[in-house]
Amino acid sequence: MLWPHAAIVYRVEDSVGCPESPQCQLLMKAMDEYHRKSCIRFKEWTGEDDYVSVFFNPDSGSCWSPVGMVGDKQRLSLGQRCWYFGIIVHELGHAVGFWHEMNRPDRDEHIVIDWQNIIRGFTPAFRKMRADQVNLLDEKFDYKSVMMYDEYAFSKDGKSPTIQSRSGEVIGPLWMKNSLSESDIRRIHKLYQCKDNNQMVSFPYNVHCTFKDHVCGFKNGEFTIWKWKTEEKVNYVISTLDNSGGTPGKFISPNLYPVSKNDKLRGPSGCIRFWSILEGEGTMSLSLNMETLDDVTQLTFNEGSTQTVWSSQQSTKNWNHQNVTVDITKPFRLTFQSQFYSDASKGALMAVAEIEILYNGPCDSIRRNIPQKPVVKPIHQLQFVEDLHNITAVPVDTDY
Numbered sequence: 001m002l003w004p005h006a007a008i009v010y011r012v013e014d015s016v017g018c019p020e021s022p023q024c025q026l027l028m029k030a031m032d033e034y035h036r037k038s039c040i041r042f043k044e045w046t047g048e049d050d051y052v053s054v055f056f057n058p059d060s061g062s063c064w065s066p067v068g069m070v071g072d073k074q075r076l077s078l079g080q081r082c083w084y085f086g087i088i089v090h091e092l093g094h095a096v097g098f099w100h101e102m103n104r105p106d107r108d109e110h111i112v113i114d115w116q117n118i119i120r121g122f123t124p125a126f127r128k129m130r131a132d133q134v135n136l137l138d139e140k141f142d143y144k145s146v147m148m149y150d151e152y153a154f155s156k157d158g159k160s161p162t163i164q165s166r167s168g169e170v171i172g173p174l175w176m177k178n179s180l181s182e183s184d185i186r187r188i189h190k191l192y193q194c195k196d197n198n199q200m201v202s203f204p205y206n207v208h209c210t211f212k213d214h215v216c217g218f219k220n221g222e223f224t225i226w227k228w229k230t231e232e233k234v235n236y237v238i239s240t241l242d243n244s245g246g247t248p249g250k251f252i253s254p255n256l257y258p259v260s261k262n263d264k265l266r267g268p269s270g271c272i273r274f275w276s277i278l279e280g281e282g283t284m285s286l287s288l289n290m291e292t293l294d295d296v297t298q299l300t301f302n303e304g305s306t307q308t309v310w311s312s313q314q315s316t317k318n319w320n321h322q323n324v325t326v327d328i329t330k331p332f333r334l335t336f337q338s339q340f341y342s343d344a345s346k347g348a349l350m351a352v353a354e355i356e357i358l359y360n361g362p363c364d365s366i367r368r369n370i371p372q373k374p375v376v377k378p379i380h381q382l383q384f385v386e387d388l389h390n391i392t393a394v395p396v397d398t399d400y
């Protein structure tokens with residue numbers, strides 16, 4: 001079975017020695033490989049029924065994991081010989097849902113198995129799977145896959161090869177692999193039907209909403225008058241006033257989850273950055289609110305937890321870059337709220353662009369480049385066409 005929403009819930013057993021041990025750090029780094037390159041998200045267990053329980057077995061050398069989500073608690077073993085980046089990425093690959101590359105039904109076209117060189121009792125690991133047992137996802141055989149064993153896997157003397165490539169290409173040991181292969185990444189996205197890395201932002205990973213290709217799941221709040229909208233071919237969302245007074249316009253992010261206590265790569269502070277502009281006469285305000293939950297298993301955010309983490313009432317006439325340091329240890333949701341008061345001029349507007357949610361510490365410690373200032377100014381000259389019942393805003397100037 002696949003993990004719902006490409007989200008793999010994990011729990012690290014005490015034996016791994018989180019968060020300080022080098023093993024724990026390596027495990028987090030391996031998970032981060034999936035976070036950076038795919039839509040898979042690993043989320044620390046907070047009471048969910050189905051999860052992977054990772055343990056370190058120092059008395060054994062063996063590394064293993066069930067394939068995909070089995071249901072209930074499923075263990076993933078990392079023995080003393082498993083503590084290499086490539087091997088952990090491989091075991092996590094099983095948990096994601098992948099079998100070994102050398103067991104593919106078409107493997108004989110690409111590799112030769114030397115059965116006599118295999119340690120006794122380990123030949124079943126080299127069996128070929130039937131076409132109905134594995135989904136090849138339209139991907140060719142890949143020597144570079146993290147799910148591919150190397151030439152000397154289970155070799156009886158460590159020197160006689162058990163697998164040889166027909167192409168002459170060197171496969172190389174798993175423990176030396178330092179990344180998912182291109183095909184591995186495509187397979188994950190095909191298996192989980194993800195469009196891109198940032199499709200799922202419900203788990204702690206840096207996100208950047210460009211508004212060109214995706215908005216990181218941000219959507220209009222219910223029951224709001226000022227709808228945030230993306231102008232065609234430009235990279236911001238905008239809330240404009242084409243009537244007077246009223247309910248604030250809300251632009252809401254999906255639920256975002258807390259950083260794990262084990263995860264030294266992220267938190268406890270995070271940084272929300274974005275470009276903003278407020279334009280027009282009269283009173284208006286733009287604010288960024290954060291709602292939090294104490295427990296991730298709760299389903300709804302309550303308004304009572306809402307905190308305004310940033311706000312502006314200043315009409316700026318130009319884009320300004322904002323940096324907001326926030327506590328990210330609890331699950332949270334973000335809301336941009338625009339409010340026009342009755343004295344605000346028609347055509348007043350607020351826009352935000354290039355929203356980044358960064359999990360790597362407070363804003364002043366972030367080394368990553370600031371996204372470019374939006375090149376196009378929001379349309380602020382609006383011509384009003386009156387008819388009997390309502391007023392419609394028509395943009396007249398698009399680019400200057």
Ligand SMILES: [Zn+2]
Binds near residue numbers: 090094100
């Ligand atoms: Zn394996």
